[in-house]
Structures are given as structure tokens and as C-alpha cells.
Amino acid sequence: MIRYRYKNAKLLFVGINPHYGSFRRGVPFSNNKMFWYLLSRAGIIKEAEAELKDDGNLKMMYLRKFNQVYQLGFVNVIDRPTRDISELKKGEEHKGRKKVNKIIKLYHPRTTCFIGKIAYQKFTGMKEVSFGWHKNIGKTKIYVMHFPLRGRALIRVKELRKVFLAAFGAGRAQ
Numbered sequence: 001m002i003r004y005r006y007k008n009a010k011l012l013f014v015g016i017n018p019h020y021g022s023f024r025r026g027v028p029f030s031n032n033k034m035f036w037y038l039l040s041r042a043g044i045i046k047e048a049e050a051e052l053k054d055d056g057n058l059k060m061m062y063l064r065k066f067n068q069v070y071q072l073g074f075v076n077v078i079d080r081p082t083r084d085i086s087e088l089k090k091g092e093e094h095k096g097r098k099k100v101n102k103i104i105k106l107y108h109p110r111t112t113c114f115i116g117k118i119a120y121q122k123f124t125g126m127k128e129v130s131f132g133w134h135k136n137i138g139k140t141k142i143y144v145m146h147f148p149l150r151g152r153a154l155i156r157v158k159e160l161r162k163v164f165l166a167a168f169g170a171g172r173a174q
Helices: 020-025 034-041 055-066 094-107 117-124 153-168
Strands: 011-015 072-076 111-115 132-137 140-145
Touching (some): 011 094, 094 132, 111 153
Parallel strands (some): 011 072
């Protein structure tokens, strides 16, 4: 089971749901670690990719530094693990919409970044969404990034730097 971290977050990441491997390890995106490598490449976390490859190191960083040191947060719209999104059931996202909205409104992250269009579609119920900035929720800026597992990594690194700057400004050196 993944323990969500968001109470101290200036930048909140929202995924759609965990893969079985990530769910079992208790760390989001630990089944395919590209998300973590991209955070490192973008300068958002200070761990080297070689350190992140090790499940034990990744879990320790997630549990001890991700929220407390880096002021990052993570939550999924749907908590149930699947191999892929085709296994999700219609309407399963309704409870998660309320949860994510409550987290944003209660903890006020400066920026919330949805990881992929599908996560944002499930959150909003909209069929057509675009990458980039969307309407704020209160004072929280909303961004939809490309999913980290396909395509050119440089695009994702640039997106992550944008959301990092929106959340932290020049207040935390990259």
C-alpha cells in the first residue's frame, strides 16, 4: 500500500492509480522508476539516478525526504492497483476526486501537477484536456504534464522545471 505524502507539500503530484509493483513496494512509480529519474534530472530531488535504482534507497528517500525535505507531495485519484488503466472501472474515480479536491483545499499546495492527461481527465470528468496550465483550484496552480513513461525525457524535464518554479520560485535552488 502506498502511503501518501502531502501535508507539507508546495508541489503536489497527482497520479491516476498504482501499478501492482509500486503498490507492493509502497512507493509511487517504483515499478518503472522513470518518474524519479526525471525528478532528479530536473533538479527537484538531489538523489542520483544510480541511488534511485535501488528499491531500498528509493523507499527511504520517499518516506524520509520526499515530503519533509523536498516539500513534495503525492496522491493517486484511484487507490486500487492495476496492471494498466484499462482495468479501471467507470465511476471508480468519484471518491478520488473528492479526496484530491479536499487535499488541495485543505493543504494549499502552491502547484498541483497531474501526471498525464488521464489522471486529469479522471479528476475533472472532462474528455478533452491539454498539456500545460489549467484553471487554478483556489490559489493552487494546476498543470498537466506528459506521462513519464513514454516519449522524450527532455520534454518532461522541462515541464517539471516549470512546475517546480511555479511552486518554489527562486526560493529553493535547483
